[in-house]
Amino acid sequence: xxxxxxxxxxxxxxxxxxxxxxxxxxxxxxxxxxxxxxxxxxxxxxxxxxxxxxxxxxxxxxxxxxxxxxxxxxxxxxxxxxxxxxxxxxxxxxxxxxxxxxxxxxxxxxxxxxxxxxxxxxxxxxxxxxxxxxxxxxx
Amino acid sequence: xxxxxxxxxxxxxxxxxxxxxxxxxxxxxxxxxxxxxxxxxxxxxxxxxxxxxxxxxxxxxxxxxxxxxxxxxxxxxxxxxxxxxxxxxxxxxxxxxxxxxxxxxxxxxxxxxxxxxxxxxxxxxxxxxxxxxxxxxxx
DNA sequence: CTACTTTAATCAGAGTCTCTGACTAAAACA
DNA sequence: TGTTTTAGTCAGAGACTCTGATTAAAGTAG
Numbered sequence: 001x002x003x004x005x006x007x008x009x010x011x012x013x014x015x016x017x018x019x020x021x022x023x024x025x026x027x028x029x030x031x032x033x034x035x036x037x038x039x040x041x042x043x044x045x046x047x048x049x050x051x052x053x054x055x056x057x058x059x060x061x062x063x064x065x066x067x068x069x070x071x072x073x074x075x076x077x078x079x080x081x082x083x084x085x086x087x088x089x090x091x092x093x094x095x096x097x098x099x100x101x102x103x104x105x106x107x108x109x110x111x112x113x114x115x116x117x118x119x120x121x122x123x124x125x126x127x128x129x130x131x132x133x134x135x136x137x138x139x
Numbered sequence: 140x141x142x143x144x145x146x147x148x149x150x151x152x153x154x155x156x157x158x159x160x161x162x163x164x165x166x167x168x169x170x171x172x173x174x175x176x177x178x179x180x181x182x183x184x185x186x187x188x189x190x191x192x193x194x195x196x197x198x199x200x201x202x203x204x205x206x207x208x209x210x211x212x213x214x215x216x217x218x219x220x221x222x223x224x225x226x227x228x229x230x231x232x233x234x235x236x237x238x239x240x241x242x243x244x245x246x247x248x249x250x251x252x253x254x255x256x257x258x259x260x261x262x263x264x265x266x267x268x269x270x271x272x273x274x275x276x277x278x
Numbered sequence: 279c280t281a282c283t284t285t286a287a288t289c290a291g292a293g294t295c296t297c298t299g300a301c302t303a304a305a306a307c308a
Numbered sequence: 309t310g311t312t313t314t315a316g317t318c319a320g321a322g323a324c325t326c327t328g329a330t331t332a333a334a335g336t337a338g
Contacts, residue, residue: 003248004153006267011146012194013274018143032324048286055151060325062288067323084286084333109142116269123259124266128145130255131263135152171295187315197316199296206294223304223315 014108021104027097028071036064037073037094038101044077044087073097153247160243166236167210175203176212176233177240183216183226212236 019031029037039045039053051061065088068074073094079085090098113121158170168176178184178192190200204227207213212233218224229237252260 001268001271002244003251003264003267004150004157004244006264006271007146007150007153010267010270010274011143011150014143014146030323046286047288056324057326058287059289059327063324079286082286082334086287105141105143112142112270112273115273116266120262120266120269123262124270125142125145127255127259127263127266128142128149129140130259131149131251132140132145134251134254135149169294185315195295196297198298198318201317202295218315221305221315225316 010112014105017108018101018104022097022100025097025100027073027094027100029068029073029097033064033068033073036061037068037090037097040074040088040090044089046079046085047088048085050088068094149251153244156247157240157243161236161239164236164239166212166233166239168207168212168236172203172207172212175200176207176229176236179213179227179229183218183228185218185224186227187224189227207233 015031019029019034022029022034035054036050039050045053047061047065048058050065051058054061056064065074065076069076073091074088075091076086076088079087109121116124154170158168158173161168161173174193175189178189184192186200186204187197189204190197193200195203204213204215208215212230213227214230215225215227218226248260255263
């Protein structure tokens with residue numbers, strides 16, 4: 001089995017389950033919206049930064065933020081340090097979703113560790129962290 | 140850094156580079172088309188099977204196969220064992236793309252091994268193969 | 279200070295991907 | 309034979325993403 005599929009299959013499982021948990025908790029967010037949402041920092045993040053982090057164009061990021069804003073999950077506030085820019089911030093309404101996602105992620109990691117063992121899980125994480133050094137275009 | 144992103148970043152790099160290599164070799168295929176294409180077996184595969192393997196609906200798979208067919212990369216032939224079914228087969232035109240993808244993949248794996256070391260690469264593969272046992276819905 | 283360049287964001291339009299629901303035809307089964 | 313299941317298609321809509329052009333603010337060189 002090729003390494004691409006080996007990386008992708010667990011990733012997709014993780015993403016699907018987290019989305020399901022968030023949806024079950026009553027948050028109506030799509031996958032693309034969630035990918036943007038999780039990149040927003042605690043003090044707000046500029047659209048351009050979000051676009052880079054999520055690997056989409058500014059237009060796409062703007063489109064998704066528009067939807068998130070309409071749904072009340074984010075708000076845009078002026079950036080005090082730059083008159084052109086605005087900061088996208090997570091609203092109180094969306095704050096509750098973060099721990100839901102975090103808990104589901106922890107649950108999944110625990111399941112994985114149970115199956116492959118603590119040692120292998122540690123090796124997996126170590127290898128991936130090293131691999132990200134050469135494959136992440138934003139570091 | 141969360142495990143999801145750790146899995147996704149190298150995956151995306153792999154996918155992007157393979158797509159770039161295939162495109163550079165003169166094959167005009169989209170990512171979604173490629174995901175279907177790589178699931179087609181040597182003797183042809185049914186649409187329904189492709190849909191399951193690629194994790195999309197039959198309609199979506201059909202839509203992508205239509206495009207691949209128009210571009211001359213696949214053909215549909217009757218399934219001799221089932222009058223309702225048709226086998227999607229890779230045409231000669233598309234055969235050349237497979238080694239291009241394979242070579243790029245091997246090149247990337249070699250680079251990764253160079254960076255993280257042979258030992259870690261082995262551990263990574265071992266851990267992922269074990270992980271796929273519990274995360275692959277199609278096995 | 280002024281003119282030029284860059285940067286942040288948006289507007290407009292199009293192409294691609296994916297889905298739900300309804301349907302046809304062949305196969306499998308009771 | 310009649311019913312149910314399976315393989316695939318048709319129709320329509322929604323979601324995602326892109327390229328190109330534009331506006332406004334900031335930065336920079338003279």
